[in-house]
Amino acid sequence: MTGRGLRAVAALLAGTGTALLELAFLVLAATLAPVYATGARGRRAAARLVFAGAGRLAALEARRLRFAGGGPWPGPSHPYDGRRALAYVAARWPVGMLGGAVLLLLAVGAGTGARLVWGWLREENYDGIPPTPAILIYTGVAGVVLLFLDVSGIVGVVALDRALARRLLGPSPTQLLERRIAELAETRAGIVAAVDQERRRIERDLHDGLQQRLVALAMLIGRARRGRSPELLDALLLQAHDEAKEAICDLREVAWRAYPSGLDSLGLREALATVAERAAVEVRIDYDLTGRPAPTIETAAYFVVCEAVTNAAKHAGAGLVTVRLARKGTMLVVRVDDDGHGGADPAGSGLSGLARRVAALDGRFRLDSPAGGPTTVVAELPCA
Incomplete structure (x- = not known):
């Protein structure tokens, strides 16, 4: 069994304990809340107390599920109110009890199989069952089938536990839609800012690089026009030719950084x-x-x-x-x-x-x- 599987089984075992705690909380709330909820102020106080307790139990379950892995699970980034937490606690405790029953069956089956094998190894009949080939094949096949069913039950309970948390504690469809709208608005503003920043970078590259070379090229051509010496004219034209080639290279560089053709x-x-x-x-x-x-x-x-x-x-x-x-x-x-x-x-x-x-x-x-x-x-x- 992998580490994640072990964490899931441990979380399921812990979920049995939290299910008992949730059941006790619901019974206590149903018993005592009507006694103290006298008057409008008392009812509001009792409701706040019950919702706060349900919120703490829901937060405990969220931490347990995060330990099991496979999130994300509700937490500080997924707020939920007391009513939703109470609904989750009321719906979750039967799932926890079911997980405990599945683990108990697994433990009982493993213990029975171990006692049976131990008795046969000591050449003793376990409850009058001799280790004949037919009995060995029968018990082996039955054990594998029961183990498969028990493991499937564990996987199913874990999946149901996660689905219940997502459904009752996770963000509602309205919250998901609002979050998606906020993300789209943020990314739209971000891409506008990125385009503006890229435009400024291209302008800076043109101003600091290509424009300076073109200015130098124009100055060389102007000096060549005013020159009288053929030797100086040849030297200036050679420099102008080099500057023109460098300007072309700079222009290609800017165009390539803007978008590579x-x-x-x-x-x-x-x-x-x-x-x-x-x-x-x-x-x-x-x-x-x-x-x-x-x-x-x-x-x-x-x-x-x-x-x-x-x-x-x-x-x-x-x-x-x-x-x-x-x-x-x-x-x-x-x-x-x-x-x-x-x-x-x-x-x-x-x-x-x-x-x-x-x-x-x-x-x-x-x-x-x-x-x-x-x-x-x-x-x-x-x-x-």
Whole structure:
């Protein structure tokens, strides 16, 4: 049995104890609340007391389910009122008692089988049952079948316990809808901010890079027009030619960072290979994808790799960057590791823009960059 299975059985056993506690609470509440709930003020006080007790029991059950794993389970991020907690406690205690009965049957069956085997090993008949081949086959098959039924019962009770918690303690459909609307509004605002930030970056690249080269080119051409010496004219034209080539390279660089044209024609693998060739550090790419993702997913994955490689080269002092792309279920996982000194700021303009870009596609973005390194950037993008 795996560790998760052991935790589930332990949680089920603990759930039997909490079921007894819940039953006692309900009986006590039903018995004493009418006695003390005299008048409107008394009824309100009794209701608050009962709801508070139910809330504490529900929180105890939530912690038990989180220990069993397989969440998320209701907690601070999933608030629920006292009425819902009371309804959950009233519906949950029979499930806990059922789980205890299943575990008791398992214990009784295991004990009976152990006593039977122990008696046969000592060459004693257990309750007059001799260990003949037919008896051995019969008891073996019966034991396997009963064990299978008992384990199925445990799995079923655990699943029912989890479903009950999700249904009665988890967020309601209205809350889920409100949360989804808030997420969409946040991601929309984030992508607008990211687009504006990208536009500012392109403007800065054009102003600080390409514009300066064009100004220098214009000055060289002006000097060449005013020149009288053929030797000086040739030298100025040669410098102007070099500046023109550098300006073309800068323009291509800006256009490539804005959107790589090769991504549409060649695909993500070739675009990332170009990134590795142009990078200032060694970049190793492990591309484990069959087929091409959707264009929006390809674009997001490309920019995640570009920004991570650029940060590793400029700010982390890395010597090696490893890029891995693979499918994990319905998600495309992009992982970028570097051996730099770490300390990347997730609130920085580049990384925050990436996080907003990934969130706009209903993806998940994670940065792990402790001081001293290494740095790991992980983006999970839905591709189905």
